Amino acid sequence: MKAAPASQKRLLDLAEVDSVLDRLAHRRRTLPELAEIDELAARVARLATQVIAAETEAGDLAREQSKAESDVDSVRVRVERDQKRLDSGQVSSPKDLASLQSEIASLTRRQGDLEEVVLEIMERREAADEQVVKLSAERDELAAARAAAEDRRDAVFAEIDKELGEVKAKRSGVAADVPADLLSLYEKLREQFGVGAAMLQGGRCLGCRTSLSIADVNRIKAAPHDEVIRCEECRRILVRTPESGL
Template sequence: MKAAPEAQKRLLDLAELDAGLDRLRHRRRTLPELAEIEELSKKVAQLATQAIGAETEAGDLARDQAKAESDVDAVRTRAERDQNRLDSGQVSSPKDLASLQSEIASLRRRQGDLEEVVLEIMERREAADAQVATLKSERDKVSGTLAAAEDRRDAALAEIDKDAAELQGKRASIAGIPADLLALYEKLREQSGVGAAMLHGGRCLGCRTTLSIADLNRIRAAAPDEVVRCEECRRILVRTAESGL
């Protein structure tokens, strides 16, 4: 393949811009905010799940408390009814009086036991409610940190996109590269990431290999418009005044 030396040198400008675009793509993929956002998102989801679990427990305890309080009310009502019967003098039989007094005593004990259950449930419910509040507060705090990280990510991506658009504009403005040479450059770039490199002081700056005397003699003998390749990495070697030929 042949191409004017000036056209070949333009490949170096193209390669420099493509290297810049590659760096921007790498920066986009490796923004520290991306890992931070992923970790924070997991934490928010975990806290949300824990909060739901705590809310479910608090709800169950609220229902248990309501039932226990209803049981207390039922026993209290029955005990009050029996006490009213006792106080009214409606029961005159000693046996019936003894039975009624025994039942009232039993109901009072039952009421006391149930009130202890209510107190225990209330304590557990208060602890569950406190846990819900703590988890929601922590979730909201982490969500705020997540939102800030997302803002930083968006700002960084906007800057990267701006820089990439500028480099793409410069890349599009490079003219004078023959279609076949450009096609070869793009093919090599797709294969190895870099399509063309400068021959500098007898060294390929693409693979950092110092060329052998035989390779340098071959390149030295090639016509200026001959497109030469590095025998090591197969990239296009662009000759300049600094090639050491």
């Protein structure tokens, strides 16, 4: 391939611009905030699951407490009813009186047992409610931290994207100075190796950092100035400049 020396030198400018684009893209992919956001999102998700479990437990205990209190009320009503019968003197038979007194005593014991159950459930429910509040607060705190990290990420993204736009515009201007066939080769090599062209400096390819053999140097010296030279080691385009040592 043939290309004017000036066009070949523009490849170095293009490679420099592309290196800036690569650095900006790498910075965008590896922002510390991205890892922080992922970690916080995972922690928020875990806490959200724990909050649901705690709320479910608290809800179950609330229903259990309501049922237990209903059982207490039912027994209390029966005790009050039987006590009124006893106090009214409506029961005159000694046998019936003894039976009624026994039932009242049994129901009173039953009421006491149920009230103990209610107290035990209330304690468990209080602990469950406290756990819901605690976990919800932790979840909300982490969610706020994640939102703050996302704001920082977006601010840096905007800064990087602005710079990317400026550098891409500059790249378009540089690429316009490179012949289509040479640009196509450069783009293909850049896709393969990350860098499509490198300077030949002091007999050394700055793309792969390999020093050329005497035979390769002599071959390049003998090549026409408009000949597009490739590094035998990395196959990138070698651009000759006054610093090439030829």
